Amino acid sequence: MTLIGLFQWFDNSWVGMTIRSSTYAFALIECFHLLGMVCLLGSLVAIDLRLLGFGMTRVPVTKVASALAPVTWIGLTTMIVTGTLLFSSEAMKCYQNEAFPWKMIFLFFGLLTYFTIHRWITRQDDSRIGPVWGKLVGFLSLALWFGVALAGRAIAFV
Amino acid sequence: MTLLPFFEWIQDTAIGTSIRESIFVFPIVETIHVIGLALSVGLILITDLRLTGIVMAGERPVDIIRPLKVLMITGFVLMFSSGALLFWAEAAKCYKSPAFRFKMIFLLLAGLNALYFESTLGRNTAAWSAATVLPSRARLAGWLSLICWIAVISFGRWTAYGLK
Numbered sequence: 001m002t003l004i005g006l007f008q009w010f011d012n013s014w015v016g017m018t019i020r021s022s023t024y025a026f027a028l029i030e031c032f033h034l035l036g037m038v039c040l041l042g043s044l045v046a047i048d049l050r051l052l053g054f055g056m057t058r059v060p061v062t063k064v065a066s067a068l069a070p071v072t073w074i075g076l077t078t079m080i081v082t083g084t085l086l087f088s089s090e091a092m093k094c095y096q097n098e099a100f101p102w103k104m105i106f107l108f109f110g111l112l113t114y115f116t117i118h119r120w121i122t123r124q125d126d127s128r129i130g131p132v133w134g135k136l137v138g139f140l141s142l143a144l145w146f147g148v149a150l151a152g153r154a155i156a157f158v
Numbered sequence: 159m160t161l162l163p164f165f166e167w168i169q170d171t172a173i174g175t176s177i178r179e180s181i182f183v184f185p186i187v188e189t190i191h192v193i194g195l196a197l198s199v200g201l202i203l204i205t206d207l208r209l210t211g212i213v214m215a216g217e218r219p220v221d222i223i224r225p226l227k228v229l230m231i232t233g234f235v236l237m238f239s240s241g242a243l244l245f246w247a248e249a250a251k252c253y254k255s256p257a258f259r260f261k262m263i264f265l266l267l268a269g270l271n272a273l274y275f276e277s278t279l280g281r282n283t284a285a286w287s288a289a290t291v292l293p294s295r296a297r298l299a300g301w302l303s304l305i306c307w308i309a310v311i312s313f314g315r316w317t318a319y320g321l322k
Contacts, residue, residue, distance in 0.1 A: 030315050030319075031316070034195075034311055035308060035311060035312070038196060038203055039200075041196040041197075042202075042203045043200070043204065045196070045197060045201065046200075049229070055225045055229070056221060056222055056225050057225065059214070067213045068214075071203070146193065149192065149196060154185070154189070
């Protein structure tokens with residue numbers, strides 16, 4: 001299947017067509033997409049700030065990360081489910097949109113970072129996290145996830 | 159006496175018109191509004207989750223809530239000032255939007271809740287911050303804040319769609 005074929009499949013899907021034809025569905029799903037973003041970015045900002053040496057410095061990194069992991073997961077799951085629904089309803093619009101591929105690139109690297117180096121470093125004891133590594137991962141994570149948000153917002157404008 | 163003429167006047171001022179009609183300004187301000195929202199409400203969420211005892215219940219509340227405050231307020235200032243500019247550009251439209259009125263009501267309630275919390279329990283953290291289980295008033299403030307902000311975001315999103 002070609003890339004355009006995939007986008008067309010989503011666009012022609014029953015879910016996509018149902019959302020498109022409804023007056024309120026898109027706005028309602030967007031509400032949940034935004035609430036998911038608050039969970040995802042809120043928890044990641046708190047964790048990444050801690051990696052950068054700010055915020056909850058009296059609590060060990062491992063504790064901050066493990067306590068907030070469910071919040072990150074709720075946010076991530078909500079965003080991916082609602083995001084897929086929103087995408088289905090305007091897949092062909094996204095195909096032609098200049099911001100959409102950027103959002104996907106940021107999302108890919110955001111997820112890659114989260115499940116590899118971010119996961120690894122937030123499971124280390126504070127004393128074992130090098131001063132540069134923690135800051136680097138925290139910065140990278142913040143940059144990528146805010147990149148997703150910025151590019152996502154731009155989809156509606158470009 | 160209705161406020162509509164006043165809101166129409168705001169919208170038709172030179173600044174209101176230029177924000178609304180600019181290709182770049184409106185999207186940029188909207189983007190700042192969303193980034194501010196992610197920062198402020200994101201960190202308010204963490205604060206509220208601690209107040210209610212849902213996350214990090216074993217940690218001292220002061221160690222969680224206080225260090226997040228500066229960035230939370232920074233995010234709030236970004237969100238509030240960009241929101242004011244968006245309102246400036248679309249004041250009359252907002253006036254006619256029922257969703258916008260609900261948004262303002264819940265924003266006010268969230269503000270009053272935070273103000274009440276800060277002026278009573280918030281000031282006296284030494285008295286309760288070492289405890290694992292917070293006083294019921296603190297937990298209630300956390301729940302009220304969560305509900306208010308979910309409503310503000312939802313009605314805010316709804317306002318944008320009603321306006322189109």
